[in-house]
Amino acid sequence: AGIGNTIIDFSSLARGITIVGTAASVQNNNAIRNLTIQNSNNVSGLDTDFCDFFQLENVRITSCDQKGLRIRRGRHFIAMNVRSDNNTGNGIEIASVSGASGTVRNFTLLSCLSESNGGIGFAFIGDTNAVGQYSIQDCRSFSNTGDGFDWTASSGTPTAQCSVISCIADTCGGIGFDANQEYTKFFHCESYDNTGDGFEVDRGVLVGCNYSSNAGLDFDLSDKCTVIGPVSDDRDEPDVTQRIFSQTATVTVSNTAVETTLTGTGHGSLTLPVDYISIGRTIRIKAWGFYST
Numbered sequence: 408a409g410i411g412n413t414i415i416d417f418s419s420l421a422r423g424i425t426i427v428g429t430a431a432s433v434q435n436n437n438a439i440r441n442l443t444i445q446n447s448n449n450v451s452g453l454d455t456d457f458c459d460f461f462q463l464e465n466v467r468i469t470s471c472d473q474k475g476l477r478i479r480r481g482r483h484f485i486a487m488n489v490r491s492d493n494n495t496g497n498g499i500e501i502a503s504v505s506g507a508s509g510t511v512r513n514f515t516l517l518s519c520l521s522e523s524n525g526g527i528g529f530a531f532i533g534d535t536n537a538v539g540q541y542s543i544q545d546c547r548s549f550s551n552t553g554d555g556f557d558w559t560a561s562s563g564t565p566t567a568q569c570s571v572i573s574c575i576a577d578t579c580g581g582i583g584f585d586a587n588q589e590y591t592k593f594f595h596c597e598s599y600d601n602t603g604d605g606f607e608v609d610r611g612v613l614v615g616c617n618y619s620s621n622a623g624l625d626f627d628l629s630d631k632c633t634v635i636g637p638v639s640d641d642r643d644e645p646d647v648t649q650r651i652f653s654q655t656a657t658v659t660v661s662n663t664a665v666e667t668t669l670t671g672t673g674h675g676s677l678t679l680p681v682d683y684i685s686i687g688r689t690i691r692i693k694a695w696g697f698y699s700t
Contacts, residue, residue, distance in 0.1 A: 410465050413442040419472060423449030428457035430508040437461040444468045451477035452494065457508070459483050469493050475524060479504055480511060487517040491524065498524035498551060502532035512540045519546045527553035528579060531569070533588070542570040547577075554581035555601060558588040571596055582607050583621060598625075608632050630680075652677050657696075669694070 417423060424444055428434035434457060444452045444467070451474035455461065458478075463486040468475040475491030476499045478484070491498035498521030503511050521528035528548025531538050548555035555576025558569070568590045575597045576583035583598030584606045591611035597618070598605035604623035606613060610631040618625040626634065654673035670677060684690075 408441050410441055410443055410467050415442060415444050417445070417447040417449070417452075419446050419448050421448045423447040423452050423454055423471070425449070425454045425456075426458050426461070427455070430457060432457075434458040435460050438464070439466055440464045442466060445470045446472075448472040451475060451496070451500070452491075453477070456480050463487065463489050466490070467492070471495070474498075474500055474526070475521070476500065477502070478511065478514075480509055481514070482511070483513045485515045485517065486519055487515075489516075489519045490522070492520070492522040493524065495525040497526035497530045497553070498522070498528050498548070500527075500530040500532065501538055502530075503534045503538050505534045509534060511538045514541045516541075516543045516546055518544070520549070521547070521551060522549045524551045527551060527555075527557045527581075528576070529556045531556075531558045531588075533559070539568045541568075542572060543574055544572045545574065547575045548579060548583075549575075550578045552580045554585045554603070555579040555583045555598070557582070557585045558591070559585075570594065576601060579603075582623070583618075584608070586611060669696075 415424065424439070426434055426437050437458060438461060439453070441464070448471070452468040452471040453466070453476045456479045458481045461481070461484045465488045467490045469492050471494040473494065474496035475494040476489065478501045480503070489499070499519065501511055503509050528551040529543070529546065556571070556574065569588065570592045571584070572594045573596065577598070578600045580602050582603035583601040584593065584596065586608045588609065591608060593606070593611065593613045593616050595615045597616070598621060599619035600621070602622045604627040605618040605621040605625045606616060607627040609629045612633045612635070613626070614635045628634065652673055654671055656672040658669055658671040660667045660669060
């Protein structure tokens, strides 16, 4: 037995390994170890739902036609030395689901690799319930089409209370670490050679995080973030931007003589705090659109 010897090949059929319980009958104490899952055309090569107290160890999910690993509605689990690579969707996705018992919390990802997938490397998705109270340690997201690590809220509830420790996002086709969530703490993480920003964080703490050669900003942070001791590869001062407001909705202004706003719904505030302007501080406004007759 072993990750290179025990291989389950689904031959592009809509089959995969699934461990699925219900809200009334949760699956407990399952373990999957030392094998490779490949060529699945299921929603994901390895899929769990309503599973608690389980363990994934030394597992590879590769060459699947959709997602690699998907975990929904689970608590108290650990994924260790899991590799998800060359799948067409997200490499590793952890998502809450609306309704009762829809949360995902109290878990650890340890020494996992998400590589060369067609979506996001590590995706954490909050629905009306949150993904919360977890840690990601020594994980790497490499050469994925989307962001390296991405936290989003699909229905208003962000993922929350997450510690990201010694993780690396490099050579991805988006942002290295894209955190639209609450109470995120990044310790000694690295982001380099990504096509977007290195770190884009709405609210959190970044301690000793490194960056190099990202196409966007090194740090694109809101005013609710704290940065302690960032160090770049060349030991220069970081390019740190605190985002005041980011508009998320389009606005159309028709032919009118009345003064009309061009701003709409977004994250942050259009009002500057008291004493915000100081010597050396610059406010940059980026706007775009189109004019038609």
